[in-house]
Amino acid sequence: xxxxxxxxxxxxxxxxxxxxxxxxxxxxxxxxxxxxxxxxxxxxxxxxxxxxxxxxxxxxxxxxxxxxxxxxxxxxxxxxxxxxxxxxxxxxxxxxxxxxxxxxxxxxxxxxxxxxxxxxxxxxxxxxxxxxxxxxxxxxxxxxxxxxxxxxxxxxxxxxxxxxxxxxxxxxxxxxxxxxxxxxxxxxxxxxxxxxxxxxxxxxxxxxxxxxxxxxxxxxxxxxxxxxxxxxxxxxxxxxxxxxxxxxxxxxxxxxxxxxxxxxxxxxxxxxxxxxxxxxxxxxxxxxxxxxxxxxxxxxx
Amino acid sequence: xxxxxxxxxxxxxxxxxxxxxxxxxxxxxxxxxxxxxxxxxxxxxxxxxxxxxxxxxxxxxxxxxxxxxxxxxxxxxxxxxxxxxxxxxxxxxxxxxxxxxxxxxxxxxxxxxxxxxxxxxxxxxxxxxxxxxxxxxxxxxxxxxxxxxxxxxxxxxxxxxxxxxxxxxxxxxxxxxxxxxxxxxxxxxxxxxxxxxxxxxxxxxxxxxxxxxxxxxxxxxxxxxxxxxxxxxxxxxxxxxxxxxxxxxxxxxxxxxxxxxxxxxxxxxxxxxxxxxxxxxxxxxxxxxxxxxxxxxxxxxxxxxxxxxxxxxxxxxxxxxxxxxxxxxxxxxxxxxxxxxxxxxxxxxxxxxxxxxxxxxxxxxxxxxxxxxxxxxxxxxxxxxxxxxxxxxxxxxxxxxxxxxxxxxxxxxxxxxxxxxxxxxxxxxxxxxx
Ligand SMILES: Nc1nc2c(ncn2[C@@H]2O[C@H](COP(=O)(O)OP(=O)(O)OP(=O)(O)O)[C@@H](O)[C@H]2O)c(=O)[nH]1
Ligand SMILES: Nc1nc2c(ncn2[C@@H]2O[C@H](COP(=O)(O)OP(=O)(O)OP(=O)(O)O)[C@@H](O)[C@H]2O)c(=O)[nH]1
Ligand SMILES: [Mg+2]
Ligand SMILES: [Mg+2]
Numbered sequence: 001x002x003x004x005x006x007x008x009x010x011x012x013x014x015x016x017x018x019x020x021x022x023x024x025x026x027x028x029x030x031x032x033x034x035x036x037x038x039x040x041x042x043x044x045x046x047x048x049x050x051x052x053x054x055x056x057x058x059x060x061x062x063x064x065x066x067x068x069x070x071x072x073x074x075x076x077x078x079x080x081x082x083x084x085x086x087x088x089x090x091x092x093x094x095x096x097x098x099x100x101x102x103x104x105x106x107x108x109x110x111x112x113x114x115x116x117x118x119x120x121x122x123x124x125x126x127x128x129x130x131x132x133x134x135x136x137x138x139x140x141x142x143x144x145x146x147x148x149x150x151x152x153x154x155x156x157x158x159x160x161x162x163x164x165x166x167x168x169x170x171x172x173x174x175x176x177x178x179x180x181x182x183x184x185x186x187x188x189x190x191x192x193x194x195x196x197x198x199x200x201x202x203x204x205x206x207x208x209x210x211x212x213x214x215x216x217x218x219x220x221x222x223x224x225x226x227x228x229x230x231x232x233x234x235x236x237x238x239x240x241x242x243x244x245x246x247x248x249x250x251x252x253x254x255x256x257x258x259x260x261x262x263x264x265x266x267x268x269x270x271x272x273x274x275x276x277x278x279x280x281x282x283x284x285x286x287x288x289x290x291x292x293x294x295x296x297x298x299x300x301x
Numbered sequence: 302x303x304x305x306x307x308x309x310x311x312x313x314x315x316x317x318x319x320x321x322x323x324x325x326x327x328x329x330x331x332x333x334x335x336x337x338x339x340x341x342x343x344x345x346x347x348x349x350x351x352x353x354x355x356x357x358x359x360x361x362x363x364x365x366x367x368x369x370x371x372x373x374x375x376x377x378x379x380x381x382x383x384x385x386x387x388x389x390x391x392x393x394x395x396x397x398x399x400x401x402x403x404x405x406x407x408x409x410x411x412x413x414x415x416x417x418x419x420x421x422x423x424x425x426x427x428x429x430x431x432x433x434x435x436x437x438x439x440x441x442x443x444x445x446x447x448x449x450x451x452x453x454x455x456x457x458x459x460x461x462x463x464x465x466x467x468x469x470x471x472x473x474x475x476x477x478x479x480x481x482x483x484x485x486x487x488x489x490x491x492x493x494x495x496x497x498x499x500x501x502x503x504x505x506x507x508x509x510x511x512x513x514x515x516x517x518x519x520x521x522x523x524x525x526x527x528x529x530x531x532x533x534x535x536x537x538x539x540x541x542x543x544x545x546x547x548x549x550x551x552x553x554x555x556x557x558x559x560x561x562x563x564x565x566x567x568x569x570x571x572x573x574x575x576x577x578x579x580x581x582x583x584x585x586x587x588x589x590x591x592x593x594x595x596x597x598x599x600x601x602x603x604x605x606x607x608x609x610x611x612x613x614x615x616x617x618x619x620x621x622x623x624x625x626x627x628x629x630x631x632x633x634x635x636x637x638x639x640x641x642x643x644x645x646x647x648x649x650x651x652x653x654x655x656x657x658x659x660x661x662x663x664x665x666x667x668x669x670x671x672x673x674x675x676x677x678x679x680x681x682x683x684x685x686x687x688x689x690x691x692x693x694x695x696x697x698x699x700x701x702x703x704x705x706x707x708x709x710x711x712x713x714x715x716x717x718x719x720x721x722x723x724x725x726x727x728x729x730x731x732x733x734x735x
Binding site: 047049050133138187188220224225229249252 | 337340341342343345346407408409410411438439440441442444445446447448449452492493494519521522523524525526528529546548549550551552554555574
């Protein structure tokens with residue numbers, strides 16, 4: 001199954017309940033008050049948030065389009081269109097740090113990412129910087145084995161930054177291509193935990209001044225408006241370079257990513273559409289919105 | 302932290318204040334702001350709509366109490382309605398022996414952690430809980446529960462580690478006549494639309510006939526909670542919720558949603574990653590939280606539970622006899638530090654980074670001052686005269702003024718403590734902030 005198919009498959013549910021609905025409403029309508037009210041309900045019910053929804057509706061009004069449906073698509077694509085390629089450095093290793101609140105899917109995404117790089121023939125090192133949560137190290141180890149990556153870990157309770165240091169050094173000395181660091185889940189309002197994350201970055205920089213090249217914030221598609229605050233705080237403290245939106249295989253629409261893109265301009269780099277090794281897809285705004293909006297005619301059964 | 306909601310609400314009420322009556326006209330804007338605020342708090346769109354309609358109806362129908370301004374009256378109505386919808390606080394209903402508690406929910410919401418927290422909670426109440434690890438899907442899920450079980454001294458049944466149904470069968474055999482009275486079952490995270498996985502839960506339910514089926518819900522969840530909570534409830538008839546990650550700064554509007562959609566009670570809330578970070582559900586406190594009034598009481602309760610019971614009783618006695626000394630004060634500060642000042646401040650409305658920094662500084666100062674006292678002075682603060690104050694100030698690198706402030710807040714705290722009943726930890730949260 002190609003990316004497009006898979007993405008569509010993963011997003012099938014949301015398309016049915018969300019954009020399918022929009023399609024139905026908008027195809028035959030211009031942007032009158034009733035239509036606006038319905039778009040508002042649909043966007044808010046998708047976790048886009050009050051502010052971003054108002055912004056989108058304002059945009060629709062400005063464009064004075066006869067085809068509100070087409071225009072909505074355009075507006076959404078525009079919001080989501082940010083350069084979202086990976087910042088791969090000329091000199092290896094390429095260091096990626098995974099961060100996010102508890103249970104969002106960091107560890108699983110580490111495994112999926114490693115598999116993706118392995119597929120490209122790259123040598124991957126995974127560093128187990130979650131030394132806090134029960135059996136987090138064992139969990140990551142299984143993923144490293146599945147993906148065929150080298151696994152660097154210390155004991156439970158060890159210093160997370162020290163693990164990061166070792167993983168990066170290992171990659172340098174063995175000329176590996178990619179280092180993926182899994183970190184412990186933490187709520188962004190816990191200052192001391194956020195400080196630990198900053199420390200990991202500082203320690204890595206001692207070995208590789210430009211690392212980590214990517215700091216990916218993993219956000220559960222179920223997340224409501226708090227996702228915006230997560231993105232703000234994590235960006236402030238560790239300089240988030242991209243979002244991974246996970247669990248899009250459920251009925252959650254992940255609309256908070258639209259609010260984040262609009263408000264903070266952080267690009268979405270990947271989407272998670274399942275619990276398997278291959279269930280990570282690069283995010284392409286056009287395909288994404290296209291996949292959400294297109295094909296509704298066939299699915300309308 | 303809950304600034305947005307609170308500010309907006311107070312704005313709404315400002316709109317109303319100054320006018321003698323709540324009228325069709327002046328209520329509109331207030332209602333609109335409440336609506337927006339609740340949406341920003343992640344309450345489901347449909348629920349919000351109905352909620353504000355009810356509030357409006359009540360506000361227009363009700364006489365404004367003499368003692369209240371219209372805006373106060375309005376906030377009272379909003380709050381009452383919230384509390385009513387949030388429902389009663391309900392304990393676990395464990396009737397069989399052994400009784401089964403089944404944890405279910407979406408991926409990563411906190412089932413495994415909450416299973417251990419419940420076991421720990423029951424154990425502290427004198428029950429004999431046992432855990433069953435029936436998540437055979439997520440890598441190392443069974444190890445995770447084993448680690449947690451070891452931490453709290455509760456055994457974990459893992460069966461063949463491969464087949465959830467078999468593990469459950471195994472567990473049922475093992476716990477029969479074993480003396481364990483509550484069996485807590487951890488299951489794999491799953492999507493409510495995953496037919497096969499939902500059937501697995503139905504099958505397990507049929508086998509164990511659980512007294513409680515608890516759906517874990519992430520406090521940060523948004524609008525889709527309507528779908529997942531509804532489906533889980535329809536398929537399994539859940540008996541209640543565990544709302545997790547309330548130690549974050551999400552407004553927790555999802556609690557209103559799931560209550561409204563299912564009518565099932567919230568039985569516990571998770572307020573951290575550690576096994577003790579667990580509270581019973583108090584609807585009025587959650588309503589306060591949603592309205593931005595903070596969650597102070599719930600925190601006090603946690604402090605009580607975490608403190609050594611014996612020490613607590615001794616202190617309680619002292620409080621009653623007003624024998625609470627600065628030595629005890631110092632002990633308390635240690636406990637506060639153990640718990641984490643940031644946690645305490647998180648529970649206080651409007652606390653900011655600045656508060657955290659100053660509170661940390663202040664606590665350090667208080668400790669330094671008390672450390673510079675002689676044991677006699679600590680146990681008998683009345684003897685601290687001017688010259689002693691100067692000595693203590695010099696010894697602790699503070700000023701006489703600081704000493705005076707401390708002694709004054711100590712006196713206030715002592716007075717406050719007399720008012721609390723025996724055995725309670727009368728935490729004067731404001732008492733130590735000077
Ligand atoms: N359906 C689905 N489940 C996912 C996806 N990504 C992760 N999960 C599941 O979500 C749960 C949590 O994933 P983890 O990778 O452990 O999350 P984490 O962020 O590392 O969690 P902590 O380290 O505890 O903070 C697991 O059950 C995963 O299988 C996804 O894209 N779709
Ligand atoms: N801050 C905070 N973290 C929590 C709380 N409850 C659970 N967690 C964390 O959330 C993450 C997921 O918790 P788990 O107990 O593994 O969740 P789960 O539902 O068993 O996950 P799956 O089995 O993968 O579906 C872990 O990092 C936990 O430490 C809570 O109340 N507060
Ligand atoms: Mg993890
Ligand atoms: Mg689990």
